Amino acid sequence: MATKRKSALDTEDQSVAPTSIKRPKSRHTESKQNLDNTRRREFLEASPDSGQLSCDLPSPTRCVEGQSPKQHDATNGDSKPHRPMRLTVIEKGGDLFGAPPHAVLVHACNTVGSWGGGIAVAFKKHYPAAYKKYNHHCKQATASKTQIRGTAFLIPPHRDSSARLSKVKDQSSPSKSTHYIGCLFTSAEYGRRRDKPAQILEATRPAMLDLLRAVANAQKDGAELSEIWMCKINSGLFAVPWQKTRALLESIEVENGMPQTVWVYDREEPLVVGKSKR
Numbered sequence: 001m002a003t004k005r006k007s008a009l010d011t012e013d014q015s016v017a018p019t020s021i022k023r024p025k026s027r028h029t030e031s032k033q034n035l036d037n038t039r040r041r042e043f044l045e046a047s048p049d050s051g052q053l054s055c056d057l058p059s060p061t062r063c064v065e066g067q068s069p070k071q072h073d074a075t076n077g078d079s080k081p082h083r084p085m086r087l088t089v090i091e092k093g094g095d096l097f098g099a100p101p102h103a104v105l106v107h108a109c110n111t112v113g114s115w116g117g118g119i120a121v122a123f124k125k126h127y128p129a130a131y132k133k134y135n136h137h138c139k140q141a142t143a144s145k146t147q148i149r150g151t152a153f154l155i156p157p158h159r160d161s162s163a164r165l166s167k168v169k170d171q172s173s174p175s176k177s178t179h180y181i182g183c184l185f186t187s188a189e190y191g192r193r194r195d196k197p198a199q200i201l202e203a204t205r206p207a208m209l210d211l212l213r214a215v216a217n218a219q220k221d222g223a224e225l226s227e228i229w230m231c232k233i234n235s236g237l238f239a240v241p242w243q244k245t246r247a248l249l250e251s252i253e254v255e256n257g258m259p260q261t262v263w264v265y266d267r268e269e270p271l272v273v274g275k276s277k278r
């Protein structure tokens, strides 16, 4: 379950180590015998013993370090070109907080631990328990001097919220008790001290990938997650034009098992810049 995970920050553990390319022994030996001296030297130079990354057989086209055999084939025209799957961003009208059960609601956050302005205030009101977790996560990171900008934090639904909701008879969105909250740390600070638009955009890619990875891992662990819903992140108080963030999101290469679509919701009324109490 996602709840067992400490945070979406464990990306180091989840990242896939570069795969070394190994040659089948028999083929290796057979091809060796057929080599003339020049090609043999070339072959040996590129062999694993010489410390270089080698391809399947010696050939004029060298393997590029870090390429998988598949990518290598693709670049050499031996098979279909490797086409990475990119994230699809679909804009919709409507209420973000009316997301279906088990949806992940995503917004951009500072790393200070404040949901004091813009849509964050609404998140704080709708999901007070998630706010506490977000705040605690930021405080812990600050205490341990861990930089969390460019990462994400996936907060599972609060177990008691369903009971609390029924007590206060809040029928506006019964799905709320099943919503996950996805925090993207795209700026270290907020307000005047917020990062520059270029820095915010730079942090958005790794943060989004971190979130998609956390969602994929939670699903792998059996958690029930449905769609990914998001506001027009960075486009309000963080002052980054939405089209720039959208283009960046659409350039993200989706890894195996990750969700491939993000649904974007925008409110209809104009943005009120006034801050609530932090």
Ligand SMILES: Nc1ncnc2c1ncn2[C@@H]1O[C@H](COP(=O)(O)OP(=O)(O)OC[C@H]2O[C@H](OP(=O)(O)O)[C@H](O)[C@@H]2O)[C@@H](O)[C@H]1O
Pocket: 096, 107, 108, 109, 110, 114, 115, 116, 117, 118, 119, 120, 122, 189, 190, 191, 231, 232, 233, 234, 235, 236, 237, 238, 239, 240, 266, 267, 271, 275
């Ligand atoms: N009540 C509401 N309902 C529905 N949609 C609403 C809304 N309010 C705004 N939107 C829209 O939601 C998008 C994002 O706009 P936002 O300004 O929220 O976020 P952002 O990503 O630019 O910046 C993040 C920092 O802003 C916050 O406030 P603090 O800096 O902490 O004070 C955080 O804590 C972060 O730090 C824009 O399309 C807004 O029209």
